[in-house]
Amino acid sequence: MAIAAGTFESLELQGVGRSFGGRSALEDLNLTVRAGEFIALLGPSGCGKSTALNCIAGLLPLTHGQILIDGIRVDTVAAEKRGFGMVFQNYALFPHLSVEKNIAFGLQMRGVPRAEVKRRVAEAIALVKLEEHATKLPGQLSGGQQQRVAIARAVVVEPRLVLMDEPLSNLDAKLRLEMRTEIRRLHQSLGLTTLYVTHDQEEALSMADRLVVLREGRVQQVGTPQELHNGPANWHVADFMGYRNLIDLEVTAVDGAAVTVSEKGFTLRGTAAQPVAVGDKVRVAIRPEDLVAVSQVVPVSAGNTTTATVSVVEYHGREFAVGVTTPTGRSLFVRSDHAPVVGSVIELTADPERVLVFQADLVDASKLSAQERELAEVRR
């Protein structure tokens, strides 16, 4: 393959921050990206992930910190001289240029000789399988094809770093799965270093080597998909990693890491993911697939059991997704191998290992500065 990634050893973000008119959108982002890595920035909308990407691309100036590539500062370099490729959420193709010319644009701007431009454009078009659409205008292509053009356009210049800003969010579900594989394939075959912004945890988990979870401009956790999937650092990360059941309960007993949590008529045993004490208000995170209805085939796990009333039953192929209501009126999502009758009371069980107990407060008060603590007091 003639198209290859630009080479460098590591990209370092040191305390990168960005504020808009006094309101900070991104704070103290520290991250070291090794060449060839696929990093996903994950978070809900407004968490600062796109801000981070735009800062790295140079489309937004930093207000704090610096960005280094192999120890050389790049945050002071203009966007057009950084040599990064970027794929935008709305593709941002040039509507007046054909597919070929869109892809050739970056090469022409770099003053690459005409013959080489032609060769590399043809390669890039072949790479994203758009040969028969080469002379069409972007408006004549489907969403998925436009996204392919955008990707080809970003990688044809052999960038040191490819930045992708929610590139799949405008596509339908089937196409999204296809493109996910496609992007991963390109990343591996070209040896690209990719920073990928998304709000879709499934996308992030399946594609990335490492994930960075953001919330309100702050990094919540950095780790491999497995680390984040099995050991989220706080309930916010858990929420993002598919722990759909987030239940506010109170700690009634603590024995090492084993914790008993309850409220009126509802008690569970779980594992403390963060230090908690008896009497603490905590948030308990359980995946729907870990909270199951007891049946002949599914025994009670480690004596950990509670009851709830069935409110909704959905058929999901191999199993049933059941919505239940606890005695205190909380809605939970559970799985069942049989279809329980709506309105009946069923027994639920969960492996205490898979019931994660987090502090209800997201921010660790001891880490805050005096000023921030004061602000938090006022807000309360």
Place this chain on the structure above:
Amino acid sequence: MNASTIRGSKATTATASLSHRLAERGIDRSLLMLVPALIFILALFIYPFSYGIGLTFQPSAAIQKTWGAGALSNYVAFFKDSFTFDSVWLTMRLALPVAVFNVLASIPVAFKLRQRFRGKKLLTTLVVLPITLGTVLTAQGLLIFAGREGWLNRFLIQIGVVHQPIAFVNNYWGVLISLVISGFPFAFLLISAYLSGIDPSIEAAAKTMGANWSQRFRKVILPLLAPGLATTSILTFVLAFSVFPSARLVGDAMGSTRVMSLMAFRAFGEQNDYPMASTIAVMMGVVELVVVCLILAWRSSMFKGSTGGKG
């Protein structure tokens, strides 16, 4: 189910309503509501317009005496009488530079005012405000401000820049300035609207691909803005070409700003020669049409599709 299948099969009778079936044949009865408007256009535009064209082929006795008898005598007079024909050039000399200046000057201003900064609203208001002034008010203001005894000349003489008052008004420059004052806000508003229709991420994409600002402007913004520039040029040109009050008030009405509308008015008001006045008016339309066609021809060579923006 469409109209042909309804007609084709005898077994099924159409159950759709009459208006639905008519609509499928391209007949929309609600268009009947346009009838009053059509009558209005016929009575107030088509009829007077055709009447005016008819008039041009009925030259007055005086014209026929000077320029020869015949239905085309008015047109012969228009082209052969240099006093009349020169007005085409005199009008063009005003309207073209004004249109070009207004459009070119609007581009950077519209670009700057697209960004977010403190005082943007105030600045936009100031730029657009002159649109609310009528041409007469502008002309009057110019006469008082920039006349021989005006504030501007007195100021220039007092600070010693000039010794004699500069003739800003009652000549070509007076009309030019007045046309810019009234035409610029118009061009600016149009171009801003077109510019806001260009998705900013397209420019950001060009930036990440290594294009500096002049490359971004030439290769991306300009081609996308071209249709807007064409439309704006046409409108500002037509606006300036039909200049009448300012040519009369701040210009040199019988000399350097003897524009076509003044000539038509002279034939109509002073010489009572309706046919000649109509001829000049028709020729004015023809000249405008030629320029408009040229601009449209340029435009059609550029990109015509959507600019992908949300604006």
